Amino acid sequence: MEKNFIVNLIDVTKVYFIGKVKYEVLKGINLDIEKGDFVAIMGPSGGGKSTLLNILGLLDRPTSGKYFFEGKEVSKLSAGELARIRNSRIGFVFQAFHLVPWASALENVLMPLLYGGGITKEKIEYAKNLLERLGLSAYLHFRPPELSGGQQQRVAIARALINNPILLLADEPTGNLDSKSSNEVMDILQELNNQGLTIVMVTHDQEIAKRAKKIKILKDGQFIE
Amino acid sequence: MKLIKFKLLFGGIFYKKLRLFLSILGITIGVASLFTMHTFGESARVRTLQQIETFGPNLLMIVSGQARVRAGRALQAEQTTTLKLEDAQALRRISEITNISPFYTGSAIVRQGGRNISTVINGVNEEYLKIRKFEISEGRNFLKDEIVGFKKVAILGHKVKKELFGNGKAEGETILINRLPFIVIGVLSPIGVDASNQDQDDQILIPITTAMSALFNVDYITGIYVAVSSPDVVPIVEKQIDEILLKRHKVSPKDRDFNIIKAEDIFKFRQEASQLFTTLVQSVSILCLIVGSLGVTAVMLLSVNERRKEIGLRLAIGADRLKILLQFLLESIFISFLGGLIGLFLGIFASIIFLPLLKYPLVIAWRPIIVSSLLTIIFGLISGIYPAYRASKIDPAILLKGM
Numbered sequence: 065m066e067k068n069f070i071v072n073l074i075d076v077t078k079v080y081f082i083g084k085v086k087y088e089v090l091k092g093i094n095l096d097i098e099k100g101d102f103v104a105i106m107g108p109s110g111g112g113k114s115t116l117l118n119i120l121g122l123l124d125r126p127t128s129g130k131y132f133f134e135g136k137e138v139s140k141l142s143a144g145e146l147a148r149i150r151n152s153r154i155g156f157v158f159q160a161f162h163l164v165p166w167a168s169a170l171e172n173v174l175m176p177l178l179y180g181g182g183i184t185k186e187k188i189e190y191a192k193n194l195l196e197r198l199g200l201s202a203y204l205h206f207r208p209p210e211l212s213g214g215q216q217q218r219v220a221i222a223r224a225l226i227n228n229p230i231l232l233l234a235d236e237p238t239g240n241l242d243s244k245s246s247n248e249v250m251d252i253l254q255e256l257n258n259q260g261l262t263i264v265m266v267t268h269d270q271e272i273a274k275r276a277k278k279i280k281i282l283k284d285g286q287f288i289e
Numbered sequence: 290m291k292l293i294k295f296k297l298l299f300g301g302i303f304y305k306k307l308r309l310f311l312s313i314l315g316i317t318i319g320v321a322s323l324f325t326m327h328t329f330g331e332s333a334r335v336r337t338l339q340q341i342e343t344f345g346p347n348l349l350m351i352v353s354g355q356a357r358v359r360a361g362r363a364l365q366a367e368q369t370t371t372l373k374l375e376d377a378q379a380l381r382r383i384s385e386i387t388n389i390s391p392f393y394t395g396s397a398i399v400r401q402g403g404r405n406i407s408t409v410i411n412g413v414n415e416e417y418l419k420i421r422k423f424e425i426s427e428g429r430n431f432l433k434d435e436i437v438g439f440k441k442v443a444i445l446g447h448k449v450k451k452e453l454f455g456n457g458k459a460e461g462e463t464i465l466i467n468r469l470p471f472i473v474i475g476v477l478s479p480i481g482v483d484a485s486n487q488d489q490d491d492q493i494l495i496p497i498t499t500a501m502s503a504l505f506n507v508d509y510i511t512g513i514y515v516a517v518s519s520p521d522v523v524p525i526v527e528k529q530i531d532e533i534l535l536k537r538h539k540v541s542p543k544d545r546d547f548n549i550i551k552a553e554d555i556f557k558f559r560q561e562a563s564q565l566f567t568t569l570v571q572s573v574s575i576l577c578l579i580v581g582s583l584g585v586t587a588v589m590l591l592s593v594n595e596r597r598k599e600i601g602l603r604l605a606i607g608a609d610r611l612k613i614l615l616q617f618l619l620e621s622i623f624i625s626f627l628g629g630l631i632g633l634f635l636g637i638f639a640s641i642i643f644l645p646l647l648k649y650p651l652v653i654a655w656r657p658i659i660v661s662s663l664l665t666i667i668f669g670l671i672s673g674i675y676p677a678y679r680a681s682k683i684d685p686a687i688l689l690k691g692m
Contacts (some may be wrong), residue, residue, distance in 0.1 A: 114689040123605060123685045144609045151607020158688055162602045166304035171297055178297050183290050223606070235689045266689075283349035 069135065070231055070262050071097040071120060076129035078115050078285075089115045091285035092129070097264060099116065099230075102257040104276035111282045114126075114235065120234045123144045144145060146213045154230045155224025159236035161216040163208040169195060169215075170204045173222045176182035181227055194222040198252060214245025221252060232256065234265040238272055247258055250275045301413040301596060302620055312588035312626030315581025316668070320632025320661045321639065323574035327657035330567040332649040335561045339650070344483060344521040345422065349527060350550045351376075352512040371507040371538055373565040374501070377513045379537060383529050388516040390417040393500045393507065399493065400682070401453040407668045409492040410466060410512075412500025418444075423489070428460040428475030435474075436496045439503065443471040447479040449489035469503055471495060484649075523551055576662060581627065582672035584625050589676035590623050597683050606684040614681040621673025622666055623635045627666030633658060 067266050078090040089112045097103060104112055115156060118124035119131065131139050133149065141149075163172045173191040177183045193206060198218040206217050217237060224232055234253065238246035246269075254275055265276060273279050281288050298489050302309060311571045344350075353372035377391035393412040398405060415431040417423075425444070437440050443464065459473045468648050480489035527549050534547055595602070600613055608616075637653065644651045 079671075116685070118686045123688075144611075147607050147609040148602060149606070150605060156303045156605050156688075160598070162598050162688055164301065164599050164602070170294060171300075174293060175297055175603075176606040178294065179603070179612065180611075183294050185290070186312065188290070188293075207296055227607075286627075 068099045069096055070099055070101075070133070071095065071264075072130075072132040072135075073119075073126075074130040074132075074230035076119065076126040077126070078112070078119065079127045081232065089285055090119075092283075095280075095287070097129040097231075097262060100257070102254070102275075103280045104153070104269065104273040104274050105230070105264065105272075105282055106279060107282035108227055112285045113282050116128075117233055117235055117264070117266050117281065120231075121156060122150050122260070127168070129161070132142055148180060150226050151176055151193045151273060153230050155227070155229035155232045157217070157220050157224050157232065157234040157237045161208070162219045163216055163219055165208050168205045168207055169200060169211065169219045169222075172208065172219055173226055176225060176226050176237055184190070191222065191226055198222055213241050214248055215256075217241060217249050218246070219250065221249070221256075225256075232261055232263045234260060234263060236267055237265060238267070238269065246272065290525030294480025298551060299620065299623065301592070301599065305592075308588055308592065309624065312585050312624055313631065316625050316628030316633065316665055317580035317581075317583035317632040318579040319574055320629045320665060321635040322577055323571070323664070324657050324661050325490045325569035325643075326567070326574060327660070328636070328644070328652060328654065329569070329649065330638075331654045331657070332644055333437050333563050333566075335650050338555065345516075345585070346552045347523065347550055348420065349517065349523065349530065350435050350512055351514040351515065351530060352548050352550065353509065354546065364544040367671070368393065369508075369546050372510050372512065373508065374497070374510055376534060377510070377535055377576070379533055380497045380513065380515065380530060382600055383526060385517045385522040385526050387518050388416040388419055388420045388514075390414045390511055390514045391497055391498055391510045392417065392514060393509075394511045395500065395505045397451070397467045397493075397504065400452070400468075401462070404453055406449065406661075408446070409487070410500060410504065411492055411494050412497035412504070413494050413514075414497055416516075417494065417514065420514045423480060424670055425475045426478040427458070428473070430475065431494075431496060432668060433630060433660055436498055439498045440496055441469060441471045441498065441499055441503065443473045444475040444477060444494040445473055446477050446488075446494075448488070449493055450476045454595055466493065466495070491546040497524050509552060513688040523553075527551065533661045573657060575664075578668055581628065585625055585628075585669065585672040586675060588615065589624075589673060590679065592619060592620075593676045593680045593683075595692065597687060600680050600683045601685040601688045604683070610681040613683075614677045615638075617677035617680040618670065620675045621668060621676065622669035625665045625672065626662075632665075633661055636661075682688050 073093050076093040077092055080089055093116065099233065105116065115124065121124055134153070137260060138146065138149065159252040172193055173195060174183055174188065177187055181187065189223050192204060194198060195201060198221060199219055200215060203215060208219070212218065227235040237253065238249055241249060241262060250274055252273060253263055253265070296478060303446050318654065354369040374391055377389055380389055382384060390413050392502070396407060397410045398407050414436045415433050418425065418430050431442065431444070443466070445459055453459070454462065459476050462473050463470050464473060483489050515526070515530070517523060535545065538546055540546055555601070597627055603613060640649065640653065
């Protein structure tokens with residue numbers, strides 16, 4: 065594998081059984097993502113977007129096929145090793161933000177350090193720095209319920225960045241936001257991409273998808289042109 | 290930094306205060322009752338030991354009638370009139386007996402000045418105080434002459450003296466017992482409740498001769514107190530007394546019309562009674578703890594279900610399932626322990642208030658504190674296993690399904 069590929073999916077399939085009914089969610093996906101890419105994945109509901117993102121994010125394993133993450137075959141790794149990669153190499157941004165309501169913005173950003181890296185003075189400074197860069201310096205000690213949707217999503221982005229990941233996975237990052245906040249969030253993602261961060265984003269929104277460098281359409285478990 | 294770490298791990302516990310309160314309630318009640326009952330049991334034991342002191346190991350009591358020791362008390366099943374003063378005299382020929390006092394117990398109205406009280410009158414002889422190890426705080430003991438001479442003299446119990454004379458002097462004063470004048474010659478030091486559960490401060494001692502003739506007009510006695518030279522000879526003496534009295538009363542052993550009670554008997558029955566009580570209360574408290582920990586399990590399951598997204602998120606940002614399992618196990622232990630701690634404080638509080646109120650000695654033992662703490666940790670662990678397992682099985686894929 066060449067060095068500047070972050071993700072190579074080779075003939076990846078995913079099959080679910082609900083009761084005795086078999087669902088082929090992904091039917092042989094081939095996907096290469098280079099360092100610095102900004103890929104938007106679009107497609108109708110039930111097309112397998114979320115499943116693909118789960119596999120990319122090492123939250124789920126493919127039924128068959130191979131997944132190379134940074135050139136390393138990850139389908140066979142133990143759960144603990146996968147958790148370490150998620151912690152140190154991948155950042156997640158979700159549609160529903162998923163911040164814990166009882167912790168402040170700053171504390172939410174520090175959360176991934178619990179599971180790797182450790183909470184140090186430098187990291188706290190770095191977290192404050194990230195929040196400042198995202199325009200939240202006045203909200204460090206606010207709790208998520210006290211923040212607007214756009215602000216919450218920016219906190220979530222800071223959380224995704226705290227361990228300096230190589231890949232950012234965003235699932236409908238603007239799905240719960242108004243157009244103004246959506247634009248702000250997309251500006252941030254584009255800015256991060258310009259600084260070299262690789263981003264894979266799932267979205268329904270044509271306008272949002274256009275901000276990415278590449279658009280892929282996933283339908284019935286396969287990419288279509 | 291430690292603080293932030295702790296908060297990020299366990300902040301979820303305190304988020305829903307009402308739920309936290311409800312989940313610790315069962316444990317709190319369980320531990321509070323466990324602790325309180327333990328303390329009461331311990332206190333009762335100490336009190337029994339104190340009472341036994343007034344009925345020393347070298348004492349024997351002979352009571353008339355088919356008396357039985359029940360629940361640690363000598364109960365007189367029926368009144369018989371066959372035990373006489375002469376029986377007490379006859380026992381004096383047993384060489385191991387050092388002191389002997391027949392007694393007759395009745396009740397009477399006592400009048401002094403304008404005050405009327407009803408109290409227990411014990412007719413005894415001059416050896417009684419020595420046998421019972423009662424101290425005199427004012428005045429003197431009976432003289433032998435007063436016993437033999439049917440004198441109307443009285444020694445007041447501490448409480449009786451207080452009621453009749455307040456803080457004033459009682460010695461030399463005259464009181465009326467059932468309208469007969471008695472001269473007070475002494476006052477007993479405070480004694481408390483004795484092994485037969487009678488308040489020894491609420492009594493008046495008078496010569497047995499006077500009690501039997503002038504006051505109650507009877508020819509029989511209630512019983513005889515016997516002190517022997519050492520606790521070791523108690524069984525021999527008991528046997529000798531039995532033989533003498535059976536012969537004098539001309540009855541066969543199966544129709545025995547008297548009963549011999551030893552300190553050992555009282556102690557044994559007391560122990561058994563308190564043992565039963567303690568076991569019962571402990572089972573109830575353990576049951577309470579089990580119900581409480583089921584409560585913790587239910588609330589934790591609810592909490593795990595409610596925090597599925599948080600758990601999913603923790604998995605997504607790098608927690609492995611073992612860490613999630615440990616986190617929720619620790620949460621359960623923490624909740625139970627918190628409940629236990631509060632229960633412990635409530636228990637100590639209750640003991641401090643109620644023990645003196647019920648006239649029990651205040652004993653705070655370490656054992657129940659340690660036992661309850663350990664129990665809550667164990668129950669926390671047990672109640673947390675299933676919810677924690679459920680938490681660790683949550684699929685992080687739920688995060689991507691929109692809300």
